[in-house]
Structures are given as structure tokens and as C-alpha cells.
Amino acid sequence: MRNETRGTVELTLAMVLSGTLGVFVVESGASPFEVVFFRCLFGALALGAYSLVRGFFTGHGFTARKLGMAALGGVFIVFNWVFLFEAYEASSISLATVVYHTQPFFLVLLGAVFTRERIPGGKLAWLVVAFVGLVLVSGVRPGDTASLKGIGFALAAAVLYALSTFVTKRITGVRPHLIALVQVLVGMPLLLPFTDFGAVAGLGAGWAWLVGLGLIHTGLMYVLMYAAYAKLPTAKIAVLAFTYPAVAMGVDWAVYGHHIGLVQALGVPLIVLASLKVTLAGSARTRGGAPARRTGGRAGEAASPAATRVG
Template sequence: MPPQSFDTSGGSWRMVLAMLLSGTIGLLVVESGLPVMLVVWLRCLLGALGLAAWVAYSRQWLRPTRAEVGWLAVGGLALVLNWVCLFTAYGHSSIAVATVVYHVQPFILLLLAAMLGQEAMPVRKLPWLLLALVGVALSSGLLEGGHAASWAGVLLALAAASLYAVATLATQRLKRLSAAQIAMLQMVMGVLALAVPAWQLAASAQFSAKAWAAVAVLGLVHTAWMYTLMYAAFQRLSAQAIAGLSFIYPVVAVLVDLLWFGHHPAPLQALGMVLILLAVWAYRKGKS
């Protein structure tokens, strides 16, 4: 599809809104006060229901083949475990640090693709990978005497990014199915995979009105609606425009962490976050 004007295609406002919503996911997770595993299960359940309604309305349903069901299972399990790791990371470091470290996804995807023989590792990308790794080390806070929990949060964010890369590679094998149907079925996989631990946690969880509101918004707005916004934006915008607007997500997450929770990163942590974003921006700019 040739590049289209932002004003005429409507892709830019959809992408901006989707990224603004993404940046506030951490706020909803923390404010729900519920166990992470339960939050993820409810997000999968509500997101699957919302996306199922959209798939039915837009008539995008196709019956998956046996091979596609296998890749859906791999991608779905990786996707929900990615959320478990990322949401858990919020409590060990901060929303800002976890979100920015999570954005090393492109480099992890590049490494996995090279390991699987799908794509050669371009030498010109290595300096940006090294810069991102330096940023990760600084973001941990350990160089400034930070608590070991900060490092645990960084490791969980890296694990989340790795799982998301696995989900991406699995999804690339599903070219026949629509993106909305893939996301819906992956979330159904998540509902099934996390059903037992989620029900066990639900028995002792405190479901306040605030908790219900947070998970409802997370599942219906920040999952089902946000996915449809992103898919529509992807169809209308160039890769360069998508890469540029994607940086709204970590910036909003940093602002939420600063203004809502009052978390101020130490100077070296802030420098590390800037280095990560710079490395990812340079990498994506080179791909566009």
C-alpha cells in the first residue's frame, strides 16, 4: 500500500490514540490491586470477548488449519506470559523502567530470527544493539546502589520482550488469518492456559469497584478497542510513520510513572532509558 496522507487516511490519529492507551496500561494494572496472573486472565477474557464481537461484525472469521492452531497456541502462550512478566516487572522496578527496557523487543526479535536462520544478523545493527544493552545495564539502577529488586524488574521486562518476540515470530506464520482473529484466538489460548491459577487467585482476591473498573477498561478499551485501532493504523500508515509514533507509548508510561506515582528515576537510570529509546529509534529508522 502506498503511503497516504495522515489527514486523509485517518491512520495517524488511530496510532496516536492506541499508543496513548498503551502508555496507561501500567496504571490500570497497578491501580487494580489484583494479583498479576488474575489481571492477565481477565484481560484475556474481556479482550477475547470484545475482539470476537469485532470479528463477527466485520466477518473476518476463517477456520484455522491444524498447523495454524499450533502456531496460535505458541503465540498465545508467549503473549500472555509476556504480559505476566511485564506486569510483574512494574512492582520490582517501576512502570517507566520496565516499559522502556521492554522496548528492546526489536533487537531480541533480530537475535531470535538470526538464531533460527530466518534472517542474517546485519553487522551495521550491532552498535545499536550494544547501545541498548548499555542502556539496560544503566536502567537497572545497580550502578547507583539500587536495590536488587530493580534488577529483577529489568530481567522480567527482558523476559517479557523475549516472549513478545516469540509471539511475533509465531504470528508471522499466520498470514492467511486476519490480525483481529489471530489476537482473539491467542487470547482464548490465554484464557484456557491461565484458568486454573486465575480461579485459585480469584477465590482470595479483593474485588473492589475500583478493581472491576480497572480490569474492565484494561480488557475492553486497552485490549479489544486498542487492537482494532492499531490494526486500522497499520493498514493506513507507512512503516516509518508507525515506528515514529510508537515512541508515544514509552513516553506516556514515563510521564504516568512520574506524575501519578511520583517515581523519579536516578540520573544514570534516566540516561539508560534515553540510550535504549535512542538505540531502538535508530534501529527502526534504519529499517523504514
């Protein structure tokens, strides 16, 4: 029980940190492409140093196939960040974060398309509930192109995150820290053509926020999550994951005065409940499979399990 309590504290702290990510992105003053490039750079330094100190590079478990899958997952996860950060700018952190939590449903659809996995009637019902919640949360009125654009970016981010999870959860025998390290390393050359170094040169205090995104939200946060996964059952991981959107919405209101309206608020519990039901149903069916299992030493998971969606 003491071990599980520690895991609960670790994952809660990780989700609280994740909820503050939007503020770091906005306050940096950089464009989404530049934010993600430097998140990858400083995140790689943090994850690389941690992995080196812990001796994870010895017997790393990578094969050419596993490395290729990790790199492909990295392509998806990096552009997932770009679209999510674009969504912050186009709408608000609160709206983007809630819409972003439709990821589990895209993962279900990907399974149906690529592995011909049958979608049970119960999951289809929850997909409908989530769609209703999404319509309510959007609160889009005719002519409200900004919110519509933000929702589109957030949905694109959710699809890309689901693709990354779909690919990387099939990697076994490799520590998740190393898979995440490969992903951020892939992100740097991938985003290099889109990064304007002249624009970021004059950021001033914005650099502190960019460094924080790498060291705190990609280094420390992932280390806390992976440590927690080894100690917690799937159900608790899935429930604690919703600390993230709760904190994000609270921070967005406290810092920027953004809040969702009454009708939008009615959609939040629908998305949260449907997401939780689909996640738990999937984990029960696989009896604690890759998306959120007790990991022990090694794990076949990448940047973050499907049960714990982070920015």
C-alpha cells in the first residue's frame, strides 16, 4: 500500500505539471513550431542525462524494427504537440485541453481500421456520448471561426497522439524513457526547417519558459509518470489522468481569465466519463495491456500511456 501511495503522489504531481504546460507555451512567446523544437532539445538533454545516470543505455533492448517504430511514433507525437499548441493560440487552453481528451476514441477507431478489432456496442454508445459532449463543449456559434479553428487543431492533435500510442505501444522490452528520448531526438531534425532562430533570439525571459518545457514537462514529468505506472493499477491511473484537464482549466481561468460557459461545462463530464469508460474497458479486455500496465522494470510504452494523456 505504501508503494501505491507513492505512485499516486508521483502521478498526481505529474498531471499537475501537465496542467501547467499551456501557460509555459503561451508565456514563452514563441510560435508552436519553435516551442516544440526547443521542447525536444531540452527534453532530450533531460531524458538523456537521466537515462545515462540510471544506466538505461546498457542492454537497451532496441532492434532496428523497434527503433523505427519509436521514430515513427516520434513523428506523430511531435506534430501532435504542434497542433495542440496551435489550438491553445486559436482558442484557449481550457477548450483545447478538453477536446484533446477525445484521444481514446480515435485509438479505438484505429484499432478497428488497422487490426480489424470489433468495436463493442458499449464502446459505440460511449463514442456517441463523447461526441455529444464535444458538441456542447465547443460552444461554437455561427461566425466563431477562432474557436472552430482551435477545436480542429485539438482534434488533429488527438488523432496524432492516438497514432503515436497505436504504434509505440507495440514496442516491448525497451524502457519508456529511451522510447521517449528517441521521439524527441527525431523531433529536432523534423522541425528544423520550420524553426525561425532569428525570431527566438530576442525572446528574453521567454527562454526560461522554453527550458522549463523541456526540463520540467518532458524530463521531470515523464520520469514521475513512468515511476508511478510501475506502482499503480490501471483503474487508478485512468482516474488520476483527469487531474490534468482539471488543473489546465483552473490555471487558464486563474492566469488568463478564460473559462467555459454553462452549456460548455455540461459537455465536460460527458467527455470525461466516456473517455474513462472506454479506457477502462480496453484495459480490462487486455488484462492490463500496454497502454497502462504495471511496468516493473521495462515497459512497452512510449511518451505516455493511452490512459494518461498529456500534452
